[in-house]
Amino acid sequence: MSALDVNPAGHHGDEEELDHDTLHITVGGYVTGFVLSVVLTAIPFWLVMGKVFASSTVTTFVILGFAIAQIYVHMVFFLHMTSKAEGGWTWMSLIFTIVLVVIALSGSLWVMYHLKTNMTLPSPEEMRNMP
Amino acid sequence: MADSTATLGPGRAGEAQAVRFYDSGEHHPENGTLLGFWIYLMSDSLVFASLFAVYGVLGRNYATGPSGAEIFQLPLVAVNTSLLLLSSITYGFAVIAMARKRVGGTLAWLAVTGLLGIGFVGIELHEFANLIREGNGPQRSAFLSSFFTLVGTHGLHVSFGIVWLVTLMWQVAGRGLIAANRRRLMCLSMFWHFLDVIWIGVFTFVYLMGTLP
Helix, strand or coil: CCHHHHCCCCCCCHHHHHHHHHCCCCHHHHHHHHHHHHHHHHHHHHHHHCCCCCCHHHHHHHHHHHHHHHHHHHHHHCCCCCCCHHHHHHHHHHHHHHHHHHHHHHHHHHHHHHHHHHHCCCCHHHHHCCC | CCCCCCCCCHHHHHHHCCCCCCCCCCCCCCCHHHHHHHHHHHHHHHHHHHHHHHHHHHCCCCCCCCCHHHHCCHHHHHHHHHHHHHHHHHHHHHHHHHHCCCHHHHHHHHHHHHHHHHHHHHHHHHHHHHHHHCCCCCCCCHHHHHHHHHHHHHHHHHHHHHHHHHHHHHHHHHHCCCHHHHHHHHHHHHHHHHHHHHHHHHHHHHHHHHHCC
16 A cells, blocks of 8 residues: 555556555445445335325435435445546546436437327327317 | 656757656556446446436336336335445455455455345346246336346346456455456446446336336
8 A cells, every 4th residue: 555655756567556546445435335325225215115205206306316316425435436536537438428328318208208298199089089 | 658758869968958858657547447447337327328218218108017016016126225235335345355455355255245246136037037927028018128128237237247256256366466356356346336326227217216106
């Protein structure tokens, strides 16, 4: 773990590189992340299994919020994401991926929802009573 | 990177003071393998994003078959979620043991992680087998096709993660915590935690939201 002292000039050999990456990893970090994850998992399960809210829409948005919070916790405490890692390149690729995922998900749901509501064939009953 | 200064030739030693080229070595990411693996994970999350989008579009098309509320067993999903979450922290402990250069500790925590992963895959296969036995296989409805594809792809990733984990345990046991093995352990660490992140999406979007009326 003394890699940084040995190489003041910043010339990392193969041996030192990974020590540098594992320097900030601590037991406390993992335990904090784990406890937060357990809380953020238990609450949505309780909300759905205990039927806490009468409205499905409210429950949906609340549990999606908990999911996003838990993904953030995992990114920080388990995947050790920072905007500085690998000279900022992991951060850039993460932001790029999030943009693509949001476009793919919201775009598909939006377009296909309208396709379904506007193009569903009327039932035989409705067809017979058409004006 | 060994020689970071250059002069223009022996005959112009006086000018050489002024003309110097510095290579600070900061152009390259410090660890190319981990960055490359991260980019693989990002492209893998695009695969999952498309499968989530398919499930989002088709997930309520039951074709007179069962709905999510009728077939999902949330207590079983909760057990599965806890297994995967526990395996994430045990892998974290393996990484810490690795940083402290303890071969035995690393192997022990990897073994615990692998057992939790096998438990997860086992429960998932049990769930799939029950569904198929009751006639609710992937061919039953669009909902079940997209459900089996999404959850099955995740389960397949976990299964391959277990194969990788066993291979690494064998390599660490044989050669110790050399630099190459530590690099591999860090890659698998990212892979394993990434699968847990995907599972957050699965249990929220598929199981919990699928159970809601």
